[in-house]
Amino acid sequence: MxxxxxxxxxxxxxxxxxxxxxxxxxxxxxxxxxxDRPFAISSHRPSISVLIPAHDEEMDIQATVYRIKEELTPNDRLLVIADNCADRTALLATQAGAEVVVRNDRDRPGKGFALAAGLRHIATMPPEIVLFIDADCQTSPGGIELLARACYAAKGPVQGLDLMVANPRVPASPRSRLAEFAWRIKNDLRPTGYARLGLPCHLLGTGMAMPWRLVRPDLFATGHLAEDMLFGLELALAERPPRFFRAARVTSYFPDNQRGQSQQKERWVQGHLGLIISHLPRLIYQGLQRRDIGLLALxxxxxxxxxxxxxxxxxxxxxxxxxxxxxxxxxxxxxxxxxxxxxxxxxxxxxxxxxxxxxxxxxxxxxxxxxxxxxxxxxxxxxRGQRMPWIRAERIGRPRLPH
CATH class of the missing domain: 1.20.58 (Methane Monooxygenase Hydroxylase; Chain G, domain 1)
Structure with missing residues (x-):
């Protein structure tokens, strides 16, 4: 028996x-x-607000702001949310020409709360399209406008290609190559496969665009370890699933040290497993009830x-x-x-x-x-019940990414 x-x-x-x-x-x-399936690009150039959440990003923030400002018009806005910073992030962002919101709330750490603060700040003069770019990311030439036009045409959230690569100043190792390969599978191959099948994708945290009319600051106000995927799943449940737009790209470096890599991996893995527990049953139930292949695919x-x-x-x-x-x-x-x-x-x-x-x-x-x-x-x-708080992975100095 x-x-x-x-x-x-x-x-x-x-x-x-x-x-x-x-x-x-x-x-x-x-x-x-x-x-690849055709992805419509609007002939209308929408007004854009770019939100950059930044926690102790003084090494990268000025170069990031300068790069993004090259693609913006006088009708656009670039907002840096200096979130619980202990360095010169706010000062350097201001000197580079960005609007800056300083947020100091040690009881509510996390990127989600920073984004919610930024969205509330721009709500008095809302744009047509909001873009979210991390402070350590390099956008592809023309990527900001291209992503905004694609989002305007799609009338829903759009996710660009988000890549992480090894820092060229750090000697390449088999471990770093494995990590980069795994990242390519997760953030490029898998959403590309779904997009070619006509299916939605997840939001990935950076390189994502959203029409203002779909923005809900309360949805963003969370300390969830996988806040990006959470936003995308909630939008999909609200019948606005994100679409993958590979033509616009953002690129960043992996943390340079083993501790930073471990912190980043731990945050991602625990956040992902938490979403399996909280959202997998809802997605299956709603997908079957609505006969929605997209929800079942997610x-x-x-x-x-x-x-x-x-x-x-x-x-x-x-x-x-x-x-x-x-x-x-x-x-x-x-x-x-x-x-x-x-x-x-x-x-x-x-x-x-x-x-x-x-x-x-x-x-x-x-x-x-x-x-x-x-x-x-x-x-x-x-x-064992050891839940990780939302913390930024440790990094050391690094060069700017090539254009």
């Missing part, structure tokens, strides 16, 4: 893993086999755990099913677990072919176990 119960548990776990991997397969196949996407966690889950489950087959002769759990592993390996191989051949070789593959352990640390902390 115990063997039968164990077999059922393993089968259910394997089926769950297959379902969690199918969305990844859909995205990689969409990116591999389909072409549900399937957030159900995909971090890739390191997904790889570990596949290895552990397949090993457990093989052991159970040897001891009890049950073949079904092994077959389903093998299917999940094959789907995952196919997705990884496709991703490597499309966007990883310049990054991933044998040396990087050897570092996979350490990379998986790094991903699992925040998950184990969360399982």
């Amino acid at each position: 115990f063997s039968g119960i164990l077999a059922t548990i393993l089968e259910l776990a394997a089926v769950g893993l297959v379902l969690a991997t199918l969305a990844l397969v859909m995205q990689t196949c969409g990116a591999l086999f389909l072409r 549900a399937a996407d957030i159900a995909i755990p971090p890739l390191g966690m997904l790889a570990l889950a596949n290895m552990l489950l397949l090993s457990s099913c093989l052991a159970h087959m040897v001891l009890a002769g049950s073949i079904v759990p092994v077959a389903v677990a093998a299917l999940a592993s094959c789907l995952f390996l196919f997705s990884l191989a496709t991703a490597w072919h499309l966007c990883g051949r310049d990054l991933i070789g044998l040396n990087e593959v050897k570092q996979l176990p350490r990379h998986i352990i790094m991903v699992m640390r925040p998950i184990m902390k969360l399982a």
